[in-house]
Amino acid sequence: MSKKDSLTKEQLRAVDAWWRAANYLSAGQLYLLDNPLLRQPLQPEHLKQHIVGHWGTCPGQNFIYTHLNRAIVKYDLDMIYLCGPGHGGNAVVAQDYLDGSYSEIYPNISQDVAGMKRLFRQFSFPGGIPCHTAPETPGSINEGGELGYSLAHAFGAVMDNPGLIAACVVGDGEAETGPLAAAWHSNKFLNPITDGAVLPILHLNGFKVSNPTIFARISHEELEMFFKGCGWEPRFVEGDEPQSMHQKMAAALDWAVREIQRIQEYARSSGDAARPRWPMIVLRTPKGWTGPKEVDGKIVEGSWRAHQAPIPVHDGRPGRLEQLEAWLRSYHPEELFDENGALIPSLQDFAPRGERRMGANPHANGGLLLRDLRIPDFREYAQEVPRPGAVETEDMAVLGGYVRDLMSRNLAGRNFRIFGPDETASNRLEQVFQASGRRWADEIDPETDSCLSHDGRVMDAALSEHLCQGWLEGYLLTGRHGFFNSYEAFIRIVDSMVSQHAKWLKVCRQLPWRQSIASLNYVLASNVWQQDHNGFTHQDPGFLDHVANKKADVVRLYLPPDANCLLSCFDHCIQSRNQINVMIASKLPRPQWLNMEEAIKHCTHGIGIWQWASNDQGHEPDAVLACCGDTPTLETLAAVTILRHHLPDLKIRVVNVVDLMKLQPHTEHPHGLTDEDYDALFTTDAPIIFAFHGYPTLVHELTYRRHNKKLHVRGYKEEGTITTPFDMRVRNDIDRFHLVMDTVKRLPQLGNSAAYLIQEMKDKLVEHRQYITTHGQDMPEVRDWKWNGGKGIY
Numbered sequence: 001m002s003k004k005d006s007l008t009k010e011q012l013r014a015v016d017a018w019w020r021a022a023n024y025l026s027a028g029q030l031y032l033l034d035n036p037l038l039r040q041p042l043q044p045e046h047l048k049q050h051i052v053g054h055w056g057t058c059p060g061q062n063f064i065y066t067h068l069n070r071a072i073v074k075y076d077l078d079m080i081y082l083c084g085p086g087h088g089g090n091a092v093v094a095q096d097y098l099d100g101s102y103s104e105i106y107p108n109i110s111q112d113v114a115g116m117k118r119l120f121r122q123f124s125f126p127g128g129i130p131c132h133t134a135p136e137t138p139g140s141i142n143e144g145g146e147l148g149y150s151l152a153h154a155f156g157a158v159m160d161n162p163g164l165i166a167a168c169v170v171g172d173g174e175a176e177t178g179p180l181a182a183a184w185h186s187n188k189f190l191n192p193i194t195d196g197a198v199l200p201i202l203h204l205n206g207f208k209v210s211n212p213t214i215f216a217r218i219s220h221e222e223l224e225m226f227f228k229g230c231g232w233e234p235r236f237v238e239g240d241e242p243q244s245m246h247q248k249m250a251a252a253l254d255w256a257v258r259e260i261q262r263i264q265e266y267a268r269s270s271g272d273a274a275r276p277r278w279p280m281i282v283l284r285t286p287k288g289w290t291g292p293k294e295v296d297g298k299i300v301e302g303s304w305r306a307h308q309a310p311i312p313v314h315d316g317r318p319g320r321l322e323q324l325e326a327w328l329r330s331y332h333p334e335e336l337f338d339e340n341g342a343l344i345p346s347l348q349d350f351a352p353r354g355e356r357r358m359g360a361n362p363h364a365n366g367g368l369l370l371r372d373l374r375i376p377d378f379r380e381y382a383q384e385v386p387r388p389g390a391v392e393t394e395d396m397a398v399l400g401g402y403v404r405d406l407m408s409r410n411l412a413g414r415n416f417r418i419f420g421p422d423e424t425a426s427n428r429l430e431q432v433f434q435a436s437g438r439r440w441a442d443e444i445d446p447e448t449d450s451c452l453s454h455d456g457r458v459m460d461a462a463l464s465e466h467l468c469q470g471w472l473e474g475y476l477l478t479g480r481h482g483f484f485n486s487y488e489a490f491i492r493i494v495d496s497m498v499s500q501h502a503k504w505l506k507v508c509r510q511l512p513w514r515q516s517i518a519s520l521n522y523v524l525a526s527n528v529w530q531q532d533h534n535g536f537t538h539q540d541p542g543f544l545d546h547v548a549n550k551k552a553d554v555v556r557l558y559l560p561p562d563a564n565c566l567l568s569c570f571d572h573c574i575q576s577r578n579q580i581n582v583m584i585a586s587k588l589p590r591p592q593w594l595n596m597e598e599a600i601k602h603c604t605h606g607i608g609i610w611q612w613a614s615n616d617q618g619h620e621p622d623a624v625l626a627c628c629g630d631t632p633t634l635e636t637l638a639a640v641t642i643l644r645h646h647l648p649d650l651k652i653r654v655v656n657v658v659d660l661m662k663l664q665p666h667t668e669h670p671h672g673l674t675d676e677d678y679d680a681l682f683t684t685d686a687p688i689i690f691a692f693h694g695y696p697t698l699v700h701e702l703t704y705r706r707h708n709k710k711l712h713v714r715g716y717k718e719e720g721t722i723t724t725p726f727d728m729r730v731r732n733d734i735d736r737f738h739l740v741m742d743t744v745k746r747l748p749q750l751g752n753s754a755a756y757l758i759q760e761m762k763d764k765l766v767e768h769r770q771y772i773t774t775h776g777q778d779m780p781e782v783r784d785w786k787w788n789g790g791k792g793i794y
Contacts, residue, residue, distance in 0.1 A: 006250035014350045015066055015246050017336060018098065021343065022062035023290055024331035025094035028116075029123035030055060030309060031324060036116040037333050037341060042325040047313060053124045053131040054087035056307040059289040060203045061091040061169055063249065065358070068167050069099070071253045072352045075261075078163050080478075081358040082142045083133040084150030084180070085171030085203065090123055090131065092359075096138045098343055099351035101359030105138050105513050113341035135507040135514060139359035141366070141477040143500045148177030149470045151200060155186040156474020157363065158196030159459075160414040162268075164363055164478075165260065167199045172215045173208035179466035179497070184230040186467065187278050189439050191455055192267035194414070197260045200232070200280040205287035207304035216284070223282065233259070233277045238284040240302075245285070252281050273454040275441035292327050366479030367515020367577075373416055373481050374409040378402055378571040382596035383563040388612055389591040389637070389787030395630070396428035396525050396587040398563035399570060406574070407435040407457055410481075417475060419468040420460040420485040425451075427485050427525040428587040432458060460485075465493040473501055476518050483521035483574065488584060489540040491524055498580065502550040505578050509553065516577040523570065525587040527693070528716050529631040529729065535722035541694035541715075544660070547582050548698060552669040557660040558583045559693055561633040562592045564599035565658055572603070584693060586630040591787060593633070606659025606671060609681060612789075613637055613654040615644065621653035621686050623743050628657035629693025632715075635729055636691045637787055639739035646757045647750070655681050663702040675707060684708050687746035691715070691734050712742055726778040730768060737761040737768075 007015060028036060030053045035046040065081060072079050083092050096102035097119055102109055109115050109122075122128030129136050132144030141157060142150045154166035174180050190198070206216040215223060220236070227234040235255060237248045259279040267273055288306020293299070296317075300310045311327065313320045338344055355361055362368040381402045383393055403418070410416040418424065418432060425433075437453030438461045444452045452461065459471055465486065472482050484491075501520055508514040524543065531538045547555050556579055560566040566585050573581035593610075594602055602608050611617065627636035633656060643650055657663065659671055666672040673681075682688055687710045692699050696713035703711060719731040729735040741761050744754040771779045 005247050006254055007247055011070070012243065012246055014347065015070060015250070016242060017347055018069070018350050019062055019066045019242075020331045021098055021333075021336040021347065022066060022091065022094045023059050024328065024333050024336070025097060025116075025119070026058040026062060026090045027055065027291075027328055027331075028120045029053070029090040029093065031313065031328075032120045034117060036113060036120055037337055038325070038329060042321055042328075044321065048125065049314070051309045051313065053090060054308050055291060055310055056205060056207070056287045057085040057088035057171060057203070058091040059291065060205055060283065060285045061085065061088045062094065063245070063285065063289075064167075064169055064201055064203070064283065065091065065095045067246075067249045067253050068358070069351055070250065071257055072356055072358070074254075075257050076356070077165055077257065078356070078361070078363075079165045079167055079358060080141065080157060080361050080364045081139060082150045082154045082157075082166060082168040083140065083144050084142065084147070084169050084174045086144040086147050086174065087132045089129070089133045089137060089144055092133050092137055092140065093119070093123070093129070096359035099357045099359060101138050101357050104360070111342045116341050135504050135511060139357075139361060139364045141364050141474065143504050145503075146496060146500050147171065147174040148179035148466075149473070149497060149500070150174065151180055151183035151198070152186060152467055152470020153474035153477070154198045154200075155183070155190065156471035157478045158190070158198055159417065159471065159475055160194065160480065161196040161363065161478065162194055162264075164196035165199055166196065167201065170200055170202045172202065172204045172206070172213035175202060175215055176213065179470060182462075182464045182467050183470065184227070184232070185462065186471070187231050188275060188441050189459065189462065190275075190278075190441060191273050191439070192264050192276060193271070193273050194455060197264065197278065199256055199260065202280065202282045204282060204284040205289070206302065207287050207307065209307055210304045212304075227280060227282070231275070231277060232280045234280050234282050236282045236284065240286050240289065242290075249283070255279065256281060273441070290330070292323065295323070363478045365513070365515055366477050366517045369479030370515070370517060371413065371415060371479075373406065373574065374413070375571065375575060376402060376405045376409060378567040379596055381567055383592050385564065385592045385595040388593045391592050392589045393563055393592060394428050394587055394589055395560070395563040395566045395585050396523075397431070399523070399566050399585070400429040400431035402567055402570065403429055404431040404435045407432055411436065411457070415480040416457070417480070417482045418458045418460065418485065419472040419482055421465050421468055421490075422460050422463045423486055423526070424458055424460045427487075427523070429485060465490060466497065469494040469497045472520065473497070476520060479517065481518040481574065483523060485523045485525070487526040487538065488524040488528060488543065489526075489538045491522065491543050492540055492546070495543070495546050498547065499550070502547075502554050502580055505554045505580070506551040509578065519573060519576040519579040519581050521573045522582045524582065524584050527584055527586065528720070529693070530588055530725040531720070531722070531728070533722060536720040539716070539720040539728075541584075543582065544584070544694045545698050547580060548660070548702070550580065552661070552664075554578070554580055555661070556581045556671065558658055559629045559660060560585060560603070560658055561627075561630050561656055562590065562594060562599070564592070564594055564596045565603050568599050568603040569658065584629060590630050591634060602656070603658050607655065607657045607662040607673070607681065610654045610656050613640055614652060616651040616653045619651045621683060622651045622747055622749075624653045624655055624682050624686050624688045625739070625743065626655040626657065626682070626688055626690040628660060628691070628699075631729065632691035632693055632734060635734055635736045635739060638736035638785055639743070641787070642736060642740050643743060647754065650747075653686075660702070663699065665705055678706055679708065682706070682708050685710065687743070688712065689714070689739060689742050689746065691739060710746070712746065714739065714742065724772050724776075724778045726768065726782045727772055730765060737764050
């Protein structure tokens with residue numbers, strides 16, 4: 001060992017042998033159905049008939065993982081591994097299998113010949129495991145099926161985990177995605193005193209599926225300047241000769257670990273939380289390293305051709321089987337595994353032990369560490385409602401008091417944060433700043449930055465929905481609590497991320513070893529129905545549709561009509577597990593309908609008749625006026641007052657929906673109503689005029705199996721501009737005047753007697769248009785409307 005070498009000869013042999021073993025297992029998973037240790041000449045029947053999976057990223061990931069294992073042992077590190085490149089799951093599974101963590105969870109995949117055969121067979125095979133890292137993969141918190149989220153997940157994982165290092169491998173293709181590009185700035189939100197550290201390892205293997213990557217083709221100088229400009233201190237490890245690369249990688253990791261420890265020791269001893277320049281590693285290796293150099297005279301290793309299966313064994317060309325066998329035997333499995341198929345004893349000592357193994361680290365199975373929040377009694381924040389509609393308040397502001405105290409109660413536990421893209425104050429949750437500031441790691445100007453704090457618990461100083469979503473997911477997956485508050489329209493930016501988390505939760509429910517984690521909660525305000533100055537761009541309630549299509553046992557959608565209902569819903573959601581909960585709320589002054597006792601009952605049922613707004617007691621209703629959402633509720637009750645004034649003999653039932661999934665049959669969703677309960681509310685034949693917060697088709701999709709087919713839904717139909725709140729409702733036919741006309745037109749028993757009422761409603765719409773174009777605000781009878789027991793007109 002020279003003075004410059006980080007590894008002794010013995011260490012070098014062990015590192016290289018472990019790496020070869022992992023590479024062999026990775027390739028074997030891709031190709032082999034039988035003969036796992038090649039103790040017979042390779043035959044066609046030993047191969048899978050459909051070769052699907054990825055090789056190109058595996059040897060680089062195995063190289064990294066192997067060296068991380070060495071560093072964990074040397075420095076006794078608490079470390080988790082995040083696989084960013086995506087379809088390299090066979091590498092992580094191989095590593096878990098080698099250190100025993102895989103067999104501990106899946107005893108049938110034993111560490112012998114029979115177990116190795118099952119390991120190979122299950123990969124990308126019907127009834128088996130996917131080719132990317134997934135919930136089934138021990139040690140994983142990052143779903144590798146879609147690229148871009150690994151680095152944000154890593155930062156979420158280390159928040160409030162001061163002893164944890166998240167080693168995050170970023171693929172150079174992944175690095176071109178928007179979420180990952182923004183995630184490099186996450187270092188501006190890490191506190192070296194109270195948080196752990198993220199060690200990014202950018203793996204430059206040069207190619208995506210069939211194209212070169214940007215970072216791999218720009219100059220070394222430009223690449224270094226980029227990362228230094230993002231606040232990192234990069235160290236480069238480049239080459240393709242294994243022995244020298246092992247020495248370089250060992251030296252780079254030793255440097256990175258020592259830098260992390262130095263930064264944390266200084267910050268924690270001095271109390272100086274100023275942002276340091278954190279270390280990172282840029283690893284440049286050939287794509288498909290150690291695989292076939294060429295196939296049919298075309299370069300494979302170091303090209304995009306290594307991305308998936310480098311040798312197309314089933315294309316009918318001669319020599320394929322021999323070429324594959326030669327490649328697999330180049331790893332010398334006979335030197336690595338004993339006669340029973342177990343890893344040789346001298347290599348078994350190489351890996352970390354127990355929970356220090358990255359596949360067994362409890363942070364990667366966050367439910368093991370999850371502690372309940374200290375929850376205030378939401379009833380103490382009740383809005384006094386002496387009678388329906390008697391007072392107005394901002395629902396989100398009322399919730400803000402509850403969230404403030406929830407934050408205060410859990411400051412010591414350091415297991416609760418709020419996430420959102422610069423919208424906490426805008427969405428009326430600013431009371432939380434009385435308990436904690438916004439997280440900010442750089443210089444704070446006392447003149448302008450009164451809410452910023454180096455130890456703030458509110459993660460809303462980055463204007464990126466992707467970052468907030470990724471941080472929150474990483475935080476939840478490692479055993480903590482939080483919620484995402486955002487504008488309704490722009491939460492659509494993370495649609496795909498939500499899909500991946502929903503799929504993760506769905507699979508985790510089928511894995512008994514994956515412990516329950518806190519739910520992913522959304523509170524969405526600045527909703528579609530009032531955008532006086534932002535206009536059409538800020539109007540999109542489609543997140544409800546997107547989430548509603550996910551697995552029924554995972555998703556819940558709540559539209560509380562007032563502050564007390566919002567408190568009840570939020571309190572339930574923040575304590576739930578393994579769900580995605582979406583709450584749509586109002587941040588503007590709105591009438592309050594239910595006192596706290598009534599709100600608790602209403603939210604517990606999720607749907608119900610508002611008897612105080614109905615007049616059909618003891619009769620069959622002539623019409624059911626249903627509403628879901630704060631604005632639809634307001635307009636429905638206003639329509640009721642008009643109908644009852646002009647048509648006092650009309651029997652009207654008002655049904656309010658808080659839990660949207662109540663509309664779906666109970667056979668389709670756990671919260672769904674039975675047909676009997678649904679019919680009891682909506683009848684089987686009375687016309688239903690349903691005022692809905694979002695797109696009308698969603699209600700139709702949820703109810704199409706129900707008996708009552710006389711359902712007419714009014715909701716958002718992509719009509720919007722900069723206009724008054726009431727005009728937004730008029731443009732989408734959800735206003736009180738349209739609701740009255742819709743009701744009357746569906747009651748043929750009225751004959752022509754209601755013609756005058758229809759004409760008056762049409763006149764009101766003309767009057768409305770003339771008024772707002774003249775005065776720039778809604779008519780006084782709309783602005784000043786109050787519920788008075790259904791006796792008034794407007």
